[in-house]
Amino acid sequence: RGGGGGGYGGGGGDRGGGGGGFRGGGGGGGGFRGGGAGGGGGFDRGERAPLGPEQTGVVKFFNGARGFGFVTPDDGGADVFVHVSAVERAGLPPLEEGQKISFQTLPDPKGKGPKAVNLKMVE
Template sequence: MNDTKTGVRTVTGRVKWFDPARGFGFIVDEAGGSDILLHANVLRNFGQGSIADNAGITVLVQATPRGSQAVEVLAVMPPVEGDRSVELEDLGNTPLEMIETLPIEPARVKWFDKAKGFGFANIFGKAEDVFVHVEVLRRSGLADLTSGEAVSLRIIEGKRGRMAVAVMPWDAGISREAVRVVPPLREPGRGPDLSVRKVAVQR
């Protein structure tokens, strides 16, 4: 879809690379053409602080004097890597259809160590830890998490306790209509502070 008045067009492609430390990355348009700049602020407006290499992505793109640039992220899809995906023992034979019916729960990252390959998060209003594996993160189209980052999770009871089977942007688990209009607190590189949003309803 193209908007000739604003020069904005919709593009679907894959992430060539994205570096949160540098604050940008590039998208390869599946239809061909030059690479598209993806700025960290644009990704953050979608509710993510990182994105996995080769993840599918749909964005609104605008031409600038410096080249094509994404101005809004519309959707993120997990990377497609065939048989390279690592199977998680705790997931067992859980079908995708069942995972997609699990409730979406707002959470905050307690800590995540990409080198170790895992970390933990806490569901908003609950104290127990939820295990987050780096492979689940990758399958969700993310590359990394930072302590204190707001996310949404789908969770199962694994062999070692509660574990995330999907990680999504923070607002995926919040009904915007059911949240009081309170300006969220923001910190650089993080989502809003859910502690000030007292009324939240799962979809």
């Protein structure tokens, strides 16, 4: 009878609804016994966190087996996390210590610091 929610969307039911969801919004709603307000949060599909400016840096460490590494930005800022999926998305071979790359950053949704995206090799 009650509403549900979760996963990627919202729920409903005869007494109202719930919302929420992993990626954003969701509806909720109606039913014959009353309304329910939808809930939401996070980034919706298609909505993106703002990208940082393109910058360059040197690979400090990368472990392909563990799937991550770090880049030291040339501007002297804090090291930036690099996930293996960003390397694969860029079509690059596994990164090697000392390689120069360019990248942009995205904030980590868990608040752990920025992560590098849009990687490119710099010669």
